[in-house]
Amino acid sequence: MTFPTQRPRRLRSRPALRRLARETWLAPEDLIYPLFVRDAIDEPRPIEAMPGHQQHTIESLTREAEAALKVGVRSFVLFGIPAQKDAQGSEAWAENGIVQRALGHLREAFGADALLIADLCLCEYTDHGHCGVLEGETVANDPTLELYQRIAVAQAAAGADVIAPSGMMDGQVGAIRSALDRQGYADRAILAYAAKYASAFYGPFREAAGSAPRMGDRRGYQMDPGNAREAVREARLDIEEGADIVMVKPALAYLDVIRAVADTTDVPVAAYNVSGEYSMVKAAALHGWIDERRVLREILLGIRRAGAQMILTYHAKQVAADIPCWDELG
């Protein structure tokens, strides 16, 4: 008898066999591209901490979306930076607010070819930078829900296909669902940021969106990084309230959470490969310390393998163009 009889290496011996045996794949359509659009600027402004990304004008946003569509990315999530901020964040639901205008433009430019997702939060719009209205030092949950309802309806009216509440207020999905249904938008889906952790990985985003809280932090509403079972509870509650898709965020330090949520729910699961995860790869690549293309392939396949069906990533356009060439990476 020859030893060993079990030889897993057989399936690795030739490219065609490796492809047949491969369990996890990624396509450009699995990626959702987050983009920033800023009101009252004439030229796009580079985001220093996120090389390759900008605060867009509506024109440059449209060009970037077109370039992404060309390489097969069909879905976009929009973040707005208003010209004026106030205590309530009223630009978030203004009919001519920046995201509402951007949604209209993209819809006109691309019709049904583009899936338009609107991030729904107040932190980019409030002068204090918190995701809801303040009562003293705390973010008041229930008054914030009423504002979220207004934003959801404004985004739907402007053409959003999907509303993505990211503020981590209790009951936000149910509140938004009922407002949308009441106003004739029962057809719009909700992608819930169900398990969003209080994370330092959002650092570059806060520069990009100008949304760092003036005082305090978000630990009173975002999740504690030590908790995984609580994420399953959050996802379950959001599904009960009407979420069509549940998301885990960030992705890389929370792959176990993605797996737990995928195993315990029966709706599609999304993961957000957040700004800090993007910037770390970019920084190392710019120094020549890592092979960026191969690292990105591993990162995104890892998030998929953990159980995420779709991935929000700032790398979307770049990776989508590269996917057809992945085999040559070895």
Ligand code: PBG
């Ligand atoms: C707004 C929001 C944040 C992100 C998405 N929506 C920032 C935050 O909660 O501070 C982070 C995205 C990223 O880091 O890429 N609530």
